[in-house]
Amino acid sequence: MAFDPNKRPDDMARITTKELADRFIEEQVNAVRAQVGNKKVLLALSGGVDSSVVAALLIKAIGKQLICVHVNHGLMRKGESEQVIEVFGKALDANLVYVDATDRFLDLLAGVSDPESKRKIIGKEFIEVFADEARKLEGVEFLAQGTIYPDILESVKQAEGKKAVKSHHNVGGLPEDLKFELVEPVKLLFKDEVRVVGEALGLPHAMVYRQPFPGPGLGVRCLGAITRERLAALREADAILREEFDNFGLAGKVWQYFVVVPDIKSVGVKDDSRYEGWPAILRAVNTKDAMTATIEEIPYEVLHKVTARITAEVEGINRVLYDITPKPTGTIEWE
């Protein structure tokens, strides 16, 4: 049978240790150098596990020949873009282009409430912002991507005609005028292996073991039509939940946990006055493959602490609810 570069060889050892990761890194560093020579490589660096590991690997292989573009769509969690700048721009001294496109995204999303329309707008605009940056650069012939093995398996499934519940793969192809050869050094790895490689490359533990975060970001957690005020409340509430999960030692144990803020208000009371606000909905789930999920039973002590902090510290929120619906019937995200 012909060699298929997109198929993981049956005898490929699972990367579980630093030694195996170091060997993989050395092989890929050589492979990337052989592939790109002295040419420039472009990478969309979201700050997620896969693109971060690819960035660190390519910085090791080709240094400043790699140009990382970080597009802040205004829907990142608190502190995320700052971490990308800190780790890649400063500590690893990468060639990093930071684009704050918050206004472009939020202006386009104003008044749009349908979840799939929101996803499409975010995905399309992301490509446009990235393409605008790519056109400004000269002599780039390669595009690096954080494709991992489950992405390849998923595309095979979709090519076979299986239907997705939500359009997750929102970042489609680049416009016709931008043609690059792909560099995909981790495309045969599973997620747990990518993490081991990331740690071997010296990336911070919190970045490598970061919980999954959807491409459209907080955009699908600020339910319905996004407003800047409600988005700001969501971002603060979500940061409090994450901080308390860290404090109570839950962060590494729960697969995904986050806050959702719907576009409804209820009557509450604050400082002896009527206080109308949004509810913050907490979600914490465990899953193996995201196709089904069980809910994490968050201890009451944690729920009380998070509720007290969110209602005291976040402008516009007056209640906290806890979603105990497994998937099915609830999907993990609300939109």
Ligand code: XMP
């Ligand atoms: P659902 O909500 O379908 O989510 O149960 C399953 C997993 O996929 C993530 N998710 C997305 N990821 N773009 C992404 O990159 C999206 O549009 C998207 N929607 C959901 C979700 O966070 C969960 O991990």
